[in-house]
């Protein structure tokens with residue numbers, strides 16, 4: 001298969017089959033990556049202009065019952081200093097974020113039974129009542145349908161749950177036996193059915209990943225048609241079983257961002273913190289390769305160093321108290337601007353307004 005033909009097909013039809021994806025990923029060198037980035041950036045600019053949606057990330061608990069081999073807040077990491085914010089702490093982050101211009105808040109945490117589903121629902125309800133012009137995203141892992149439905153009824157608009165890898169054997173290379181790919185995928189389909197704007201995604205360069213497993217990831221995304229896709233490089237954490245594994249590369253992450261933008265032109269695609277950690281200008285380069293979202297940290301400075309999924313995470317020191325001005329400067333350096341909007345998926349007809357998020361009456 002000729003790589004230029006594959007690139008042309010991707011740009012024109014937004015579709016490749018699994019063997020074609022694998023061939024493209026195996027064959028793409030620096031020249032092809034540049035070509036793909038230009039085409040991907042043009043797709044993003046055609047839909048979103050030179051505006052970047054901004055999501056305020058509130059990492060509200062680092063307790064987690066899971067033990068994913070790559071993750072710094074895994075249950076078995078006894079060195080992790082555990083913390084859990086109170087709803088009041090979370091509201092304080094929202095108040096500060098709102099004043100800074102954030103119109104989406106993302107509550108992310110480990111799978112923490114100590115922050116009950118009920119408390120999370122009440123927290124969501126309060127945020128949606130107090131900041132009714134803001135979107136609320138949850139990223140709290142796997143729950144059953146009834147719980148997801150109650151989060152939605154409480155007013156949550158979006159849900160992030162990376163699938164991590166769509167290949168069964170690879171899933172087991174990254175996770176203990178208690179976790180299953182089938183369950184992960186089922187959660188994503190359920191979230192979509194309930195009506196969330198849904199985000200899937202994966203790490204680039206995770207141990208055991210190949211062009212073939214990446215091709216499966218892309219085919220899965222093609223099937224799922226998520227509203228958002230989170231992609232960042234794998235970065236090792238010193239207190240995990242993957243401490244000695246090699247990090248994913250910035251270049252390959254950029255290539256995958258471009259592939260996803262060209263496959264799903266309307267998708268909301270963040271230039272992630274992990275990409276900004278892998279390279280000082282990683283997020284800017286992510287935008288130039290097709291990304292259109294950034295997710296700065298709004299967590300209290302006192303806990304930021306404790307939400308260490310991987311080593312050397314950026315925006316965790318005192319210098320990051322003002323991520324907004326740092327990011328604004330970074331965006332303007334590449335001729336982009338910060339969009340003060342909710343930034344819902346263009347795939348939605350009419351996003352739910354605050355009036356339609358009132359919990360349904362039972363009975």
Ligand code: 5AD
Nearest residue numbers: 070071162203233234235274309310
């Ligand atoms: N390197 C990069 N990304 C990681 N994540 C977890 N651990 C790491 C790591 N070591 C990602 C996972 C998860 C998201 C919240 O962070 O993909 O879904």
Ligand code: FES
Nearest residue numbers: 315320323326327
């Ligand atoms: Fe956080 Fe630059 S974005 S310090």
